[in-house]
Amino acid sequence: MSFFSKEAAATLVAKSSKSSADDYFKTSEIENKGQARIRIISKSAKHFWQVWGTSPEGSKRPFRFREEPTPEDIECETGEFAPECRKDSEGNPIPKAYKITAPIITAVYNYDTSKIQVWQVDSVKLRRELYSISQQEDYNKDITSVDLVIRKEMGANGFPEYTILPVPIKKGTEEAVDAAWIEAQENGFDLDRHIDGGSAFNKH
Numbered sequence: 001m002s003f004f005s006k007e008a009a010a011t012l013v014a015k016s017s018k019s020s021a022d023d024y025f026k027t028s029e030i031e032n033k034g035q036a037r038i039r040i041i042s043k044s045a046k047h048f049w050q051v052w053g054t055s056p057e058g059s060k061r062p063f064r065f066r067e068e069p070t071p072e073d074i075e076c077e078t079g080e081f082a083p084e085c086r087k088d089s090e091g092n093p094i095p096k097a098y099k100i101t102a103p104i105i106t107a108v109y110n111y112d113t114s115k116i117q118v119w120q121v122d123s124v125k126l127r128r129e130l131y132s133i134s135q136q137e138d139y140n141k142d143i144t145s146v147d148l149v150i151r152k153e154m155g156a157n158g159f160p161e162y163t164i165l166p167v168p169i170k171k172g173t174e175e176a177v178d179a180a181w182i183e184a185q186e187n188g189f190d191l192d193r194h195i196d197g198g199s200a201f202n203k204h
Contacts, residue, residue, distance in 0.1 A: 002134070003134040003142075003144075004047075005047055008047035022117070024119070025110050027162055030162075033151075035149050037147055037170070038110050039109045039148070040106050046195065048066055048195045050063065051099065054081060055080060056080060061081065063077050063078050064195050068100075083099075107119075107184070114180070118194055118200045129163070133164065136166075148166055150164050189202065
């Protein structure tokens with residue numbers, strides 16, 4: 001079974017329940033010129049579509065879809081949550097169209113936290129790098145057979161740039177990683193709940 005489904009791979013060509021911050025691996029939290037080391041646990045990533053909406057009070061939240069949504073699907077799901085707006089010269093709001101993205105999610109073991117976490121990969125560049133690694137014969141097309149070192153450096157334009165380097169699995173960690181994954185599964189870990197707007201961890 002391929003880590004990337006055909007649908008998830010195809011998006012690289014084309015252009016809520018509360019959860020603990022510790023439940024998620026976020027590349028944005030890597031320090032500038034720093035790095036994080038993780039191991040992907042999921043044999044296959046899960047793929048979905050997502051839009052962000054803004055409430056009349058200004059709060060923002062994501063809306064996720066298992067199938068590519070139509071404008072009618074988005075309108076039905078988002079309700080009073082509108083696309084992000086900009087204002088004209090007179091201060092009147094000019095609504096933007098919803099931006100549809102196609103992230104993937106996977107379970108990872110984060111060596112820094114010694115925990116299983118959810119990694120939602122929104123960046124197309126990172127998804128392309130992961131896809132390339134997952135297709136390499138050197139790893140038997142099994143991205144879970146290596147660790148990934150993700151490096152971050154702020155670009156001249158002020159935006160972060162990331163690179164992913166596959167490295168051998170860290171020695172002496174198999175028992176800890178297996179135990180963390182077994183514990184997560186016994187506690188009801190389920191990535192589908194993340195797509196449905198909840199927490200992948202069995203929390204109420």
